[in-house]
Amino acid sequence: MKIFDAHTHLNDDPFAGKIDYYLQRAAALDVKEMAIIGSNAQFNQSALTLAQQYRQLHAVVGWHPEFAAAYNQLAEQELIQQLQLPEVIAIGEIGLDYHWPQNPAAPVQQRVFAQQLDLAQQYRLPVNIHTRDAFADTYAVLQAHYPHFGVIMHSFNGPLEWLEKFLDLGCYISYSGVVSFKNAPEVRLAAQHTPAERLLVETDAPYLTPEPYRGQQNEPAFTHFVAAAVAKCRHESLEQIAALTWKNTHEVYRLNEKD
Ligand SMILES: [Zn+2]
Structure with a gap:
């Protein structure tokens, strides 16, 4: 069995x-x-x-909405150079985060999100999208700047209404450990209703640790338990979900073409 962690921060301090x-x-x-x-x-x-050191690791580069205020011309030039490296498979994580009051103002976040969506179109790359307390604006910016080389909604945790809207745009939907949380039946419902060919799994490690390790630090290995939780709520086997999401992740990140 082979499982793909479609979104992880092994480059973050806890793993150094x-x-x-x-x-x-x-x-x-x-x-x-x-x-x-x-x-x-x-x-x-x-x-x-990391992606240059290990062939099973791939880099996704971009500017998270939390850091949107620092995305200036110099940052964009550096990003454009990185997008052309063979280890870079997508732009991310980009999007909108209205949860934290200290984050940059919404118009700043929206401009930086839109600029990077346009880069994805220009450089023919998929995007990995973060959205928190911002479904309506994320949808609006995405619709107006939709890049046609793959869009992944990372750690999706919305109601079926939003799931349908993002699916209609053509998005892939990635589930994290939240799908295993007792208090997240809505996320399991979304995972049940996601078409097989659009389904991905991820950890978002070191965050969002799945059951049975909730409370401990998350790590890429635990994608196993995310896939198991998705399998359980879809009444499929872990092997089926592993194979399906492995194939989908290679497809959306266009890894088959690079092999
Ligand atoms: Zn993340």
Whole structure:
């Protein structure tokens, strides 16, 4: 069995200096390939460094809405250079986050989100999207700047109404450990209603640890338990979900073309 962690932050501080250890633990639970997600200059660089060192790791680079205020012309130029490297498979994580009051103002976030969607279209790359307390505006910006090389809604946790709307745009839907939380029946309902060919799994490690390890630090290995939770709510086997999401993730990140 092979499982793909479609969104993880192995480039983040908790994993520094222990990459081989976490990759071994992941392999022992069948997690064999990962998309390492950047969010600002520092984490984009650390995602790239990992992808250059390990062939089963791929870099996704971009500017998270939290850091949108720092996305200036120089940052964009650096990003454009990185997009042309063979290790870079997508732009992300980009989007809108209205949850934290200290985040940049909504118009700033929207401009930076739109600019990076346009880059995705120009450089023919998929995008990995973060949205928090911002479904309506995320949908509006995405619709107006829709890039046609693959769109992933990361750690989807919305109601069926929004699921349908993002599916209609053509998005892939990625589920994290939230799908295993007792208090998240809505997310399980969405996972049940996501068409097989649009379904992905991820950890978003070090965040969003799935059951039965909720409360501990998350790590890529635990994609295994995310896939198991998705399998359970869809009444399918873990092997089926692993195979399905492995295929979908390779498709949306266009990894088959690179092999
Ligand atoms: Zn993330």
